[in-house]
Ligand SMILES: COc1ccc(Cl)c(-c2nnc3c(C)nc4ccc(C(=O)NCC(C)C)cc4n23)c1
Ligand SMILES: [Mg+2]
């Protein structure tokens with residue numbers, strides 16, 4: 140629960156314009172992780188307001204404040220899958236809204252569902268993967284493993300639980316039809332944050348990018364919503380090198396903790412989770428080439444303005460290649476130096 144005081148304190152504040160946080164707040168190059176944890180609820184309010192959602196959907200401001208604070212509280216503090224990640228993800232959704240012409244492709248209600256889903260898409264994440272849930276016979280696996288996307292189903296359940304909490308239902312001013320459609324959209328979008336789902340629809344996404352988007356085709360709306368939230372989920376990698384590198388290292392902190400846990404349980408972790416064997420530059424080059432670059436290349440096919448992020452990501456890949464080269468050389472040098480020392 141969040142306290143009445145916390146909610147009142149946030150609700151009585153005037154909602155500032157985006158520039159209040161930074162004059163580049165709405166640009167692709169802005170790194171949302173510079174906003175302090177304490178200021179993020181107000182920044183989320185600013186984004187809701189700036190996209191016109193509060194007026195358009197007659198959202199009760201106090202309910203919205205309570206909802207935002209409850210979602211923030213719903214996140215744990217693993218190295219990567221914490222509230223800062225959720226805030227970065229929803230910020231990227233906001234800058235796509237501001238810089239790409241999303242309303243030309245998606246309905247208002249789909250955009251609202253996308254933004255809300257970004258906020259809560261990883262809520263109560265434990266810092267371990269779906270396969271770890273299943274292998275460790277966790278409570279979540281017991282609940283959801285038959286349906287797949289174990290963690291994502293849990294994030295969805297937690298989101299619905301908050302919306303069903305007194306004074307948190309930000310959609311209550313909607314008519315029944317729109318209300319139900321919003322919940323259905325949030326469900327679909329959160330479940331589609333499972334990378335396995337994204338990999339399954341890649342072929343369909345490519346076909347849609349070749350055929351061209353048809354606004355009259357509901358299937359195209361769903362495919363695009365999946366692509367957009369995956370773009371948000373990976374968006375740290377579209378930022379400057381220092382940000383991209385720092386966040387990638389955070390992810391491997393989380394992976395290596397899981398690898399240590401698996402070793403202590405007598406199991407062999409994946410290479411990318413084994414701190415003794417993983418070569419982060421090599422793994423990141425692989426992730427950028429096989430997953431991240433195709434995501435933003437597809438995005439740029441629908442939204443040419445997104446091209447800039449492909450270029451930044453290519454530069455980051457070059458930097459990983461340089462890091463890889465340096466590590467290899469160092470190994471050789473150390474090896475030689477060691478021989479001469481011995
Ligand atoms: C969209 O859902 C997720 C869920 C969890 C994570 Cl950590 C990520 C994510 N966000 N940024 C990254 C970066 C920079 N590198 C990553 C390297 C590997 C993997 C990974 O899961 N590899 C397994 C393979 C079967 C695909 C994920 C990575 N990742 C995205
Ligand atoms: Mg997730």
Ligand SMILES: [Zn+2]
Pocket residue numbers: 224228260261332372
């Ligand atoms: Zn995420």
